[in-house]
Amino acid sequence: MELRKITIYGYGKLENITFSIHSPIHVFYGENEAGKSTIMSFIHSILFGFPTKQQTELRYEPKLQHKYGGKLEIFLPEIGIATIERVKGKSSGDVTVTLEDGRRGQEELLTELLAGIDKGLYQSIFSFNLHGLQNVQQLRGEELGRFLFSTGAVGSDRLLKVENELQKELDIRYKPSGKKPAINEKLQALRDKHSQLKSAEKENNQYEHLLTKKRKLEKEKQLIEADLKKEEHEKRLLEEWIKIRGIVQEKEVLEQKLATYKELHFPQNGLTRWEALKEKLLSIEAEIRNVEARALEIDQEISSIPTQEELLSAEHNILLAVEKFPVYEQLQNRQTQVENQMKKIEEEIDSLKSKLHLPIEEEILLKESNTSIFLKEQCAQAASKQRRLKEQKEELDERLKAEQAALESLEEAVKIDKQKLLPKEERARLEEHVQSDHQVRWNKEKADLLSREINQLEDQGKLEEKRMKKNTIITSGLSIFLLLVGTGALVFGQWVLTIICFTVCVVYFFVFLSGRKLAKNEIRKKEHKLALVKEEHAQLLVTFEKGQGVSRYETQKLEEDTTRREKFTQLQFKLEQQNESYERVLQGFEKWEANFLSHQKLLRQLANELKIPYELATQQIYDAFLLIEEWKAKDRERNSYLQEFKEIHQEREQIISKISYFFEQFMENEKDTIANMCYRLKTALTEEKKKRDRIEALQRKKADLSEAMDKYQTEYNRYLEEKNDLFSIAGVTEEETFHEKAAMEMEKGKYKERLATINGQLEMANIAKDQIPFYQQILDPELQLEEKKGILDRLASRIQQLVEEVAATNFSISRIESGGTYTDLLHTFKQFQSEFKEDVREWAKFAVAKQLLAKTIEQYKQKQLPAMLQKAEENLAFLTEGKYIRIVPKEEGAGFLVESHHHLFYEAKELSQGTTEQLYLSIRIALAQTFYQNFGFPFIIDDSFVNFDEKRTDKVIQLLKKCEQNQLIFFTCHRHLLKYFPDESLHVLPAEERETSL
């Protein structure tokens, strides 16, 4: 492949530049910053794509608005000319390939043209720059050898780098004797975990042992528990035996004693029963004695009481008499009252007598006067009529007097008023005067109205005349003007105008004349009316003067007279009325006198009936009647009292005689008051009654006592029988011996009772009866008990111990069963192991890769290298002018040995700097000449040989020129190198200012 033409649209600072290349060797010369690197980069970019943004290389994208990219024209032996154009597009740019035969394509076609070579490979095989040589300068020792080998193999230090990198990765992960690397660390941790796990596993192995132990312990525990139970039971029995031991002994003693009392007979509860019986006997004996004594006492008392039998037999009569005594006292009181009453009535009758003061005899009056209800009524009416008549007369007298006085005063008033009235003629005259005065006032008002009308009419006439005058002036003015115009027009020959003016003038004049005539008529009418009104006014004024005579006084006088006349008529009417009432009073007097006479007749009749004098009757007939009636009543009362008084006296005498009789009979004949007598009689009676009651009570008591006596006696006999029974059972007769037997019986009972208690206690005890003899044989039960207690303590503590051991064992078992630490450890260990494995796996990847590389290098050394080395030897010999003749790979690893013409072998590190560089170049060029021979890509050399002296440079260039299949593109800033190249193959790049450089 050859480059023919470079066209740059825009790349870095370069714009629109085209370089044509015609020779197999081409040189770009320029100073620093002239754009050599830019062109180099451009060639790479067009062929292999723009550097992407992720890559470290410069993209050379123009800063200014220029198209990014350009094209290359290349020549390919099999295809011919091809154009590769690459412009901005996707990150590596959009490429278009156009072939000579018109084929076009993109990336795929380009890849085909380049035979799959990529940028890296191209650079490592065909590009020479300072970098490669610098490596040669810097690397020392093994590295250098490996570097040269890497270059020999793949054209660059790639192998070296990868080898180093792999080693680094391996070292990070694992070092055989290291501690830090991950695998070393993990391994340590894993081993720790493993040993922990192993120890946990051992614990697991104890599990079975623990189970057995647990079983054993539990069995032992069961046995001991049974023992403990047994011992405890025995201990309890022993304790009980100690308790009941005394009782058992006592029982035996008691049983012996009871045997001696076998023949003893004694009634049940004998002693108690005897004691009770004896008690009863004694008390009954005492009772009997007591009753006898009391009977004697009563007899004595009865005989000591004195009695008076007669008094008691007369008791009824005496009591009747004595009971009358309070009546006696009442009667006495009543007698005194009646006497007093009678005296009072006498006095009242005396006062009535004096009030009436009648001349007639008392006896007759009381017997004959009629005091019936009927008469009483008549008397009352008569008395009131007498009073009424008297009052009527007084009233009539008074009225008569009043009427007479009123009549006289009225007659006087009428007479006075009649004189005051005006005479008839005078009055008629006054009336006429007043009438005419009214007519005058009305006329005056009318005259005023007319005079106002006159004024109005006169004003209207004046106004009319003024208007007429004004109209005349205007009309005449206008006519004159029109005539003048008409005349003017005539003068100037305006006929038509003249005629119009004259016509208008004439018409107007006529209209004015007719209007004036109408106005004059109106004025005339008004004047006529004015004259009429004036006339009327004058007439009225005449009437005024006539009515001027009527005065105010006259009017007043007429009115006064009218009033008086009315008053006079009223008085006359009143006088007539007064006369009539006077007549009526006189008639009343006559009537009263008739009434009075008839009443006197009645009064006389009544007085006769009452047997009283007429004079008294005329004055107080009713009062007299009342007094007589009262008198009669009092007289009857006095008689009844007198009767009562007699009866009382008689009764008193009777009572006194009876009481005195009894007193004399039973008491001493001494005198005493009736009251005392009664009292003493009564006392004696009571006394006597009491004595009788006492005797009766005593006798009743005595009967009771004798009855009780009988009862006690029977009881006493019964008890005696009982006593005999008791004594006969006991086989005794004397009380003393009975007591002795009783004492014996009691003792026997006590023993029996005690024995029963003991038997009960023994029955309650846990020791069976048949076991007692066994216990009785034990000599010292207390000691034995102590021993038992000791055994029990030992057993209990052993059980406690076992329980604890079982618990501990159970705990261990459950810990293991639940997995405990073992499972956790196991899982952690497995996790660690898995991580470890992963790490190892990763390490293995690198280890294998490294091994792979090493092996490949080995293979390569043997199979591929010799061909390349042969060429390299030739190159080296050429460059060193036969100083070094052979290059051989090292036996082990990557590296070369170089043989000098003295047949000495040198390692790369032993060679001089210059020789090493020559070796490097030999190998690089040999690589292109051998393995990549078919590609025929141009060499691109970027000032690689700056450190070479002239001779060496010359040699290198000669060597490169020998590679005829590869075009040579040489970039340099060294002028002295230019002489090795023909001028036609030179492009000088202009120097740029620093500011614009990239």
Added chain:
Amino acid sequence: MEISFIHCADLHLDSPMVGLKNLPVTMHTKLKESTFTAFKKVIDTAISKKVDFMIIAGDIYDGEDRSIKAQIRFRDEMLRLEEKQIEVYLVHGNHDHLNGSWVQIELPPNVHVFPSMVSVKQFVKNNLSVNLYGFSYETRHVKERKIDEYARRDPAHFHIGILHGNLEGSTEHSSYAPFQVKDLLAKKMDYWALGHIHKRGILESIPPIVYPGNIQGRHKKETGIKGCYYVELREGDASLEFFPTSVVIWETVKIDASTVKTFNDLYMLCRKQIDEIGDGKSSFIITLEIEQLRIEESFLDSDLLEILQQDEVDADSFVWVSSIKIQENTVWLKENLLRESAFYEELFAVTKDSELLNEAVAPLFQHPKVHRFLEELTTEEKKELAEEAEDLLLTMLVKSER
């Protein structure tokens, strides 16, 4: 004429859960308990279904790690079955072989353990008899064809073979008590209750030859829902019903990232895929396999993992991303490199050399103190490792230039 039973295997009780860095404690606790919880679910199923008996086809415990806790928990579950009068027939497998040195916990009488010789045990119910055949592993390795020792013994209404072993020809597993399907068919059993393979599988339907798989996944390779089979056997007929028991489900999620342009896109895609998995009921532990990824941004797998792990917090039904595997397309790279230099030709030639790998890992795998914590690499692992190493090397070689 019908019997019903539960068939489960490979309980691996108290099996440690590994490979879960950064897993929050609550989830980890749940995971640690998961084998027990799953087994409890099996027992619950047995009780609710009122089965006649239960078959456990080996590997009850996880081997030397047979913890007492696991045994006690197992016994407790057996006691629950005893209470319901459900018999249990079990064999021990390679993990919990009889020769181990663990503490023996006594099991209730309803549990019938087969001895190391193939033998028969009879189950009788209402004049209905079932013969069960099986054996327990005496040692860790039983390589002989035990199937040859099985022989049907009449009379019985049903015959059930219990076998903990490996189907011949499946390379993934080392061959324990190997057998072939035709061997099993030849025994004329009504049901073959197999164990050992953790992946569920029905090898034959008439008669059923069944690997129920394990009851709870234990690492990222034991993916999917795990459980046990409820079986009803009738004359000449059998019906199977699968009951899920897994508490935490391991899944591998492959994500085609060919459309992804940026890291954020990738994260969003992963997030979406993860969210689709969660069903709100089960918990998941996910391995993400991102394929066809070609983005220019460079990032660390661990960064992506960390971001994804930050999101899940709910301990009841979580979706946890445990690891991420990113496969970059390296085919194109290899082709280019081959053209580039003869050196790579040699490289690819060398990769085929398996001895090289052994040499490379020898410093650790042969290390006297280390190798006991490691397991010998299987062929498959080696292959994987070699590929990864090659990819790594290539990537480094290519990237170092850029």
